[in-house]
Every structure is written in C-alpha cells, then in structure tokens.
Amino acid sequence: MGSSGIHGVTFTILSFLWLISMESCFSQVTQQDPQVTGFFIFGDSLVDNGNNNGRLSLARANYAPYGIDFPGGIPTGRYNNGLTVVDVLAQLLGLNLIPAYATTRGPALLRGANFASGASGIRDETGNNLGAHVSMNQQVANFARVVQQMRMSFRGDDNAMGAYLSRCIFYCGLGSNDYLNNYYMTSFYSTSRRYTPAAYAASLLQDYSRQLTQLYQLGARKFAVTAVGGIGCIPYQLARNNNRTSGSPCNEEINKAIYIFNSGLLDLVKSFNNGQLPGAQFVYLNIIESAKDLVTNGAAYGFEVFDKGCCGVGRNNGEINCLPLQPPCADRRKYLFWDAFHPTEAANIILAKKAFSSNSATDVYPMNIQQLAML
Numbered sequence: 001m002g003s004s005g006i007h008g009v010t011f012t013i014l015s016f017l018w019l020i021s022m023e024s025c026f027s028q029v030t031q032q033d034p035q036v037t038g039f040f041i042f043g044d045s046l047v048d049n050g051n052n053n054g055r056l057s058l059a060r061a062n063y064a065p066y067g068i069d070f071p072g073g074i075p076t077g078r079y080n081n082g083l084t085v086v087d088v089l090a091q092l093l094g095l096n097l098i099p100a101y102a103t104t105r106g107p108a109l110l111r112g113a114n115f116a117s118g119a120s121g122i123r124d125e126t127g128n129n130l131g132a133h134v135s136m137n138q139q140v141a142n143f144a145r146v147v148q149q150m151r152m153s154f155r156g157d158d159n160a161m162g163a164y165l166s167r168c169i170f171y172c173g174l175g176s177n178d179y180l181n182n183y184y185m186t187s188f189y190s191t192s193r194r195y196t197p198a199a200y201a202a203s204l205l206q207d208y209s210r211q212l213t214q215l216y217q218l219g220a221r222k223f224a225v226t227a228v229g230g231i232g233c234i235p236y237q238l239a240r241n242n243n244r245t246s247g248s249p250c251n252e253e254i255n256k257a258i259y260i261f262n263s264g265l266l267d268l269v270k271s272f273n274n275g276q277l278p279g280a281q282f283v284y285l286n287i288i289e290s291a292k293d294l295v296t297n298g299a300a301y302g303f304e305v306f307d308k309g310c311c312g313v314g315r316n317n318g319e320i321n322c323l324p325l326q327p328p329c330a331d332r333r334k335y336l337f338w339d340a341f342h343p344t345e346a347a348n349i350i351l352a353k354k355a356f357s358s359n360s361a362t363d364v365y366p367m368n369i370q371q372l373a374m375l
Contacts, residue, residue, distance in 0.1 A: 034094040035373040038112040038168035039086075040220070041098060042139045044127075044177050045118035046342060047086045050077030050100035052118045057131030059118035063324045065311060069332060069345055079118060080338040081310070081328065082345030086114065086171055088352035093169070093373060101142055109146050110153065112168065115139040121178040122208050129181055129188045136174050136207075140214050147218050165219030166279070169373060172212065173226035173287075175261055178204055180231055180341075184254060197257040205264045212268075216277045222372050224355065225269060226285040227262040230255055230292070235309045235318030236340035249307065262288060266365065273366070283372050284365040290354045293362075294336060294347060301350055303336050310335040310344060 041047055045059060053062045060077070061067075067075035069082035077100065078084055090098050090112075101113040117134035119127030124135045134142070147161075154161040182189045183200055191200060212223065231237065232255035241251045269282040295306050309317035311328035318340040322328065329335055338344045343351070354363045356370050 035370070036093055036095070036167055036169050036222075037164055038110060039090055039093060039095055039098050039171070040112050040143065040168060041086050041114040041116055041171045042136060042143075042215075043086075043116035043171070043173035043226075044120045045079040045116075046176070047084050047114065047171070047173055048077065048079065048100075048116040048118045049084065049087070049098075049114050051102045051114070051116060051134060052132075053077045053100075054102065055132040057119065057133055059127065059130040059133060061118070065322060065326060065328045068328060079342045080345055080348065081332050083348055085348045085352045085355070086116075088349050089171070089356060089369065092352065092356045092370070101146075105149075107153070109149060110164075113143075113146060115142050116173075119177055119181060120174070121176075121182060122174045122204050122211070123178055123182060125189070126178045126182040129185060136211050140211050140218075143215065144218055162219050166221040168220070169222045169224060169369065170215055170220040171224045171226075172215075173285075174208065175204060175228040175265075176231055179228070179254060179257060179261075180236075183257070197260055201257070201261040201264050204261060205268055208265070209268055212272070213277065216280055221280050222375065223272075223280065223282045224285055224369055224372065225265065225282055226287050227265060228258045228288065230288045231258060234341055235307065235312065235316040235337050237318075238307055239315040239318035239340070258288065262286075269365070281372060281375055283367055283369060285355045285369075286363055286365065287351065287355075290351055290358075290363045291336075291343075291347075293354075294350060298336070302333055302346070304334040305329075306336045308335070309337045309339040312339050316340075 050062065052060050061079040062075050062077045064075050067073065067078060070076060070078065087097050095111060098112045098114045099108060101115045104113055119130040119133040120135050121127055122136050124137055127133045150161055183191045186192050195203060232251035237251040237254065238249055241249065266284050269284045272280055272282045294301055294303060298306060307316055310332050311322035311326055312318055313320035313323060322339045332344050333346045335344050336347050356368060358364050358368055
C-alpha cells in the first residue's frame with residue numbers, strides 16, 4: 001500500500017474514533033431529546049462558569065460560599081449560589097450543562113462551549129481594572145479556533161458543518177461591564193469624558209454589530225442577544241448612591257444610559273432580522289423588563305429582599321462582594337441578588353424560563369428561545 005493509502009486509512013480510523021467519541025458525548029445529555037445541536041455562550045460574569053478560575057484577576061468566584069447550592073455544593077467559578085441563566089436554558093433545551101471553554105477540548109465542543117469571562121465587555125479595555133479576563137473580541141477568536149477543530153469531524157465538509165452550526169443557538173450577553181467597569185469608573189477610564197451617553201452607546205453597538213457579524217460569518221445563525229439589566233439598581237449601586245434627588249434609591253443616570261444602549265440593541269436586532277444577515281434569526285431578551293417583573297410581583301415569585309445581596313459586606317451587602325467562607329443568608333430563595341452584582345439561582349431560573357417560553361413582547365422579541373430552537 002502506498003503512503004497515500006496509509007494516510008487515507010489512518011485518517012479514516014481517526015475520523016471513526018472521533019465520531020465514536022462524539023456519539024458517546026451525545027449520549028450523556030439529559031433524557032429529554034435535545035432541541036438544538038449545540039449551545040454556545042458569550043458574555044461576562046452573569047454567565048461565566050469558570051473561564052476566569054486560572055486567571056490573575058479579582059473577577060473570580062471559585063471559592064466558597066459561591067456555589068453553595070450548585071450540585072455538590074462546590075464553587076465552580078459561577079458568580080452566584082447555584083445555576084446561571086444559561087445553565088437553566090441548557091436544561092430547558094435538553095442539554096447537559098455547557099462546559100467552560102477553558103477546560104474543554106475535543107468532541108465535547110460539538111455540544112457547545114461557554115466562552116464567557118467575568119469583567120469582560122464589548123470593548124477590549126473594559127474590566128482591565130479587575131485584572132485578566134477574556135474580552136468579547138477574544139471570545140469570538142476562541143470560537144473561530146473551535147470552528148477549525150470542528151472541521152475534523154466533518155472531514156472538511158463546510159456545507160455539513162454549516163448545516164450543523166445553523167441548528168445551534170448562540171447566546172450573547174455583553175455590555176454591563178462596559179458601563180460598570182469602564183464608562184462610570186471615571187478614576188480608571190476616560191470614556192465618559194470622551195463620549196456622551198448616546199455617543200458611547202453608538203460606539204458600543206458598532207463594535208458589537210461587528211462581533212455578532214463575525215459569529216455569523218463563522219456559521220452562527222440562531223442568536224439570543226440579551227439587553228443590559230438595570231444595573232443602576234443592583235446592590236453595588238444602591239450602596240454607593242447617596243444623592244437620591246430623583247426620589248429613587250437607584251442610580252437613574254446609569255439606568256438612563258442603559259436604556260439608550262438597549263434601545264439601540266433592539267434596533268440592531270431588527271436590522272439583522274430584516275435581511276442585513278441573510279438566513280439569521282435574532283431574539284432580543286429584554287432582561288431589564290423581565291427583572292422588573294420579579295420586583296413588581298416579587299411575592300408571587302417568593303422573593304422578599306430586593307435591595308440587598310444575600311452575601312456581601314457593607315451597606316446593602318453591596319460595598320464588597322462575598323468574601324471567602326463568609327456565611328451567606330439562610331434562605332437564598334427569598335433574595336433577588338446573591339451578591340453586589342449577580343442574581344441568585346432562584347432569580348436566574350425565573351429569568352431563563354421567561355426567555356425560553358414567554359409569549360410577551362415585554363420579555364422577548366420577536367419570539368422566545370423555544371420558538372427559535374424549533375426554526
């Protein structure tokens with residue numbers, strides 16, 4: 001047999017072993033049939049599940065009591081007491097929890113990967129005040145590397161790989177840190193002196209549009225894009241807001257800037273859906289309005305505490321995040337916030353269910369994630 005024949009047999013054997021491994025990976029999902037072929041996640045600490053664990057950064061959560069309600073009661077790098085929004089969405093889609101990209105290689109990547117990184121933002125410099133992190137530009141670059149690895153399993157058949165990726169869902173949630181750890185951190189960043197709130201939102205959206213387009217060019221077709229939440233009302237801001245001339249305990253200056261960004265993001269979603277990216281379908285998750293419902297109708301959801309972190313230090317438990325081995329509140333189900341910045345697992349479960357199955361345009365536009373999965 002010639003060398004080309006040997007190489008061909010070797011390639012066939014490797015491909016066969018890869019496919020067996022892929023099938024084994026597929027068989028480990030939950031008993032519910034998966035509704036999508038894969039789930040890829042891009043974002044910040046709201047959905048990071050361990051990508052920052054090995055980084056020199058203050059934006060880390062791989063210590064107790066983080067993860068106290070996660071299966072096994074272990075800190076995984078998730079920035080709350082248990083499951084994140086994307087963990088719940090993965091389960092609703094019939095998938096296992098999606099692994100962190102930092103610890104995942106090989107066939108497991110075909111089921112998806114979580115590229116999110118605490119402190120990250122749309123802009124590269126966002127979050128530098130907290131140390132090392134993976135910006136959205138870097139997250140997109142990491143996904144491009146995954147696409148190159150995937151080509152092995154499809155034997156270089158880009159059409160087959162494109163068909164596979166078109167049935168995956170891509171969750172993107174960025175922007176919070178571009179305000180908290182950039183625009184409104186005036187001692188470290190100059191952006192607030194160089195941009196008005198409207199100009200800053202426009203700059204962010206221009207960059208975000210490019211990043212989402214790059215994912216589209218890499219094969220993504222089904223997108224769930226989240227609005228920025230009401231970060232002017234998180235415990236961190238409530239603890240800092242001593243000037244309440246508006247009559248609100250929240251920092252309404254920040255909230256007004258967020259509304260400018262969210263309005264522009266919704267317009268961007270509409271333009272993508274109206275032919276700017278042919279064959280793509282974007283869903284806008286209006287997290288800021290969904291979270292308002294949790295406050296307005298808190299008793300119906302079992303919440304009693306809306307202005308304090310379950311674990312933290314100082315005013316509103318929001319001046320410093322949860323310290324290592326610090327005892328958290330006894331009943332996490334009653335708290336909307338786990339720490340100064342992040343929702344509890346109880347809040348994440350409700351927010352994920354709204355994103356997945358709500359028929360209200362207040363929560364999702366133009367459809368919910370379950371409908372997106374069925375396309």
